[in-house]
Amino acid sequence: MPLNIPTFDDVLTAAARLAGLAHRTPVLTSRTFNDLTGAEVFFKCENFQRGGAFKFRGAMNALLALDISARARGVVAYSSGNHAQALAYAAAIKGVKAVIIMPRDAPELKVRATRGYGAEVIFYDRYSENREEIGGRIAAERGAALIPPYDHPDVIAGQGTATLELIQEAGPLDALYVCLGGGGLLAGAALAAAECAPACRVVGVEPEAGNDGQQSLARGEVVTIEVPKSIADGAVVTHLGAHNFPVIRDKVAAITTVSDDALIEMMHFFAERMKIVVEPTGCLAAAAVRSESQSLRGQRIGVIVSGGNVDLTRFASLIMAAGDKTPREPAMARAGPETFR
Template structure:
C-alpha cells in the first residue's frame, strides 16, 4: 500500500466488535431505577449483542429489535446473552418508530445504536486508545454507518492528537455519510444493498453529524468486492476473521491507497461476527 498501517483489532473485543464499548457505557450510565425498567434497543446485530451482554452484566432485562435478515450468528448470540429478540422487516418497517412504540408500551429505556451521546462516548474510547498508543499518526480510518463510532473516535483522537486527519469508511452502495458531508446536509437513502450488513443505515444520526460535518476530513467508499479482498487479506496474512463491515475501513484504505502514500495510518478492524458458512463463501469469491 505504500504507507505504514496500524490496525486496531476490535474483533477481539467482548462480543466480537467495538459496539460493546458503547452498549456498556450506555447501560452503565443509567440509574438503578432506569435499569430496573429494562432496556430496549434496535440493531442489525452488533449493537444488539452489545446491549444484551451489557444488560446481562448489569442484571437488567433487554429486548432487542432485529431485522429478519440479520445474520443467524448475531440473532443466536443476542438470544444467548439473555435478551428477548423481536423481529421486524427492515425493508418495510421503520425501526426507529417501532422501537419508540415498543419502549413506550413496555416503559423500557431506549438505547439507540448511534444517535445517543453515551453510546458515542463509549465508542470513542477506541479512538482514544489508538491515539494514545500510536504517536504521530497522519490519519485514522473508522468504519461508519450511523456515525456514532466515527464521531466519538474523532473527538477522542483529536483530543490527544489535534492534527490527525479523520476519515470515515462506508460501502459504495450505502454512501449516505459521504453524500451528506459533500452536500453539507444530512442525506437519506434507501436501505442499501451491500454485504456490509452492519452499515445498512439510511442516514447519519443528528448528534454524530454535528461532529462529522466539522471535524472529519472525508468519507471514503469501497466496493463490496474490495471488502471481500480485505477480509481475505486479514485472514490469510494476519489469521484474523472479520465480518464485512469489520473489514470496511481496511478495504477503504486499499481502495484509496494513493491518497495515503508515505503516511502513518491507523485503521479500525471493527468486528468479526460472521457465520462460518457465509465467511467461507465470501472468501471463495475474492479476487
C-alpha cells in the same frame, strides 16, 4: 430541545466507566500491508472486543450512565446485529432486562448470540417497517430506556474510547480510517482524534451501495436514502444520527466508499496474512486504505477494524470468492506496545 452533543470529556468519562469491563483490544501491524500501501498502518482490532465488536463499548457506557431505577425498568434497542449483541451482553453482565428489535434478515449468528445473552428478540421488516418507531413504541409501553445503536451521546462517547486507546498505543497519526454506518463510531473517533492527535485527518468509509454519509457531509445536512444492499450488514443504514452528524460535519475530513468486492478481498487478506476473522463491515476502513494507498505513502495510518461477527460458512464462501487476488508475499503481524488483555 437542543441536542446533547458529546465532547471529548465524555469520551474520557466513558473510558473510566469501561475500565475493567471492555477489553483493551490489540493493535496489530502487517509487513505485507505496509509494503502494499507504502504506509505504516496500525489496525485497532475490535473484533477481539467483548461481543465481537466495538459496539460493546457504547452499549455498556450507555447502560452504566442510566441510574439504578432506569436500569430496573430494562432497556430496548434496535440493531442489525452487533449493537444487539453488545447491549444484550452488557445487560446480562449488569442483570438488566433487554429487548432487541432485529431485522428478519439479520445474520442468524447474530440473532443466536443476542438470544444467547438472554435478550428478548422482536423481528421487523427493514424494507417496509420503521425500526425507530417500533423501538420507541415498545420502550414507551414497557417503561424501558431506549438505547439506539448510534444516535445517542453516551453510545458515541463509548465508541470514542477505541480511538483513544489506539492513539495512546500507536502514537500520533497522519490519518485515521473508520467504518461508517450510522455514525456513532466515526463521531466518537473524531472526538478522540481531534484532542489526542490534532493533525490527524479522519476519514469515514461506507459501502459503495449506501453513501448517505458522503452525501450528508457534502451537503452539510443529514441525507436519507433507501435501504442499501451490501454484504456490510453493519453499515446498512439510511441516514446518520442527529447527535453524531454535527461532530462528523465539524471534525471529519472526508467520507469515501468501497465496493463489496474490495471488502471480500480484505476479508481474505486478514484471514490469510494476519490470521484474524473480520466481518465485511469491519473491512471497510482497511479496504479504503488499500484503494487510496498512492496518496498515503510515507504516512502513519490508523484503521479501526470494527468487528468479527460473521457466520463461518458465509465467511468461508466469501473469502473463497476472493481466490488468488491477494498478494502471496510472506507477512508478519505483531502486537502493539501493549498486549491484548
